[in-house]
Amino acid sequence: MSPSRAPRLIFLLSGAERAVRRWIDARGNAYGMTAAKGGVLMYLRQNPAATMSELSSALRASLAGSSGLLARMESGGLVSRAPDVADQRITRVTLTERGARVAKETKAAINDLNAQLTDGFDEQELATVARWLDHASSVLNTEDSTEG
Template sequence: MTHRLVFDLMTAERAVRRWIDARSGGSGIGAAGAGVLFHLAAHGDALIGDVGAALGASPSGMSGLVSRLEKGGFVTKAPDSGDGRAVRLALTPLGRQAVGTAREVVTELNAELTDGFTAAELDVVARWLGRTTQRLS
């Protein structure tokens, strides 16, 4: 049997994004925005470039995403105190609330994705995904 891993991986990624986006509760955050919020929740104020690097996002993609999150009241932007050209992001109270909602959505998604698989099977999937990311980065 020939596996179409690249096609299957890309199709699965789009399905996951659509699933998350459909459950964003009209917030407009979506999958990419949730990634930004999760990063800020774990790392506090962070440089936009660092958030983009952690998410594997392009500078232009981050710019638009951050603008939408700022307009929605989820994050604030401020110049970095050490480098006036750099910009830091911080969660607002609404952003912190959205992190909780996004965690619930991701917990539900993880349960959906892992249903019917053994721990050993999931370990193989996780190892394959991690190796793929490492080898291609």
């Protein structure tokens, strides 16, 4: 790469994102898993009985989009939804036994993927990559919230 030409970050990021999704989709095919479903499982592993609002926010998705995804996951036996005991207006989402098993297997697959993706990079390089990805997400999410 010449000093005057910056890397084609958007092209590289888009290609990497597609490759990661294909990897996740292929690896999770036996369970009907997708990257989006994996995100829900990982969040619920760390945040049992999360509210719909918390889950949507963590996934950076709309409530409507999250609701559709959760309906598919519920019909697949991965999650259950129930009204909050203290406030019936709030819906809580929890992993089922099957969902917990699939979440554990998904976590193992993600650990494998992370090991492959980080192989050959030192901590400082990975910290820079993580900082850049976080920055890109932050900048673009801020722009999304100010439009309209």
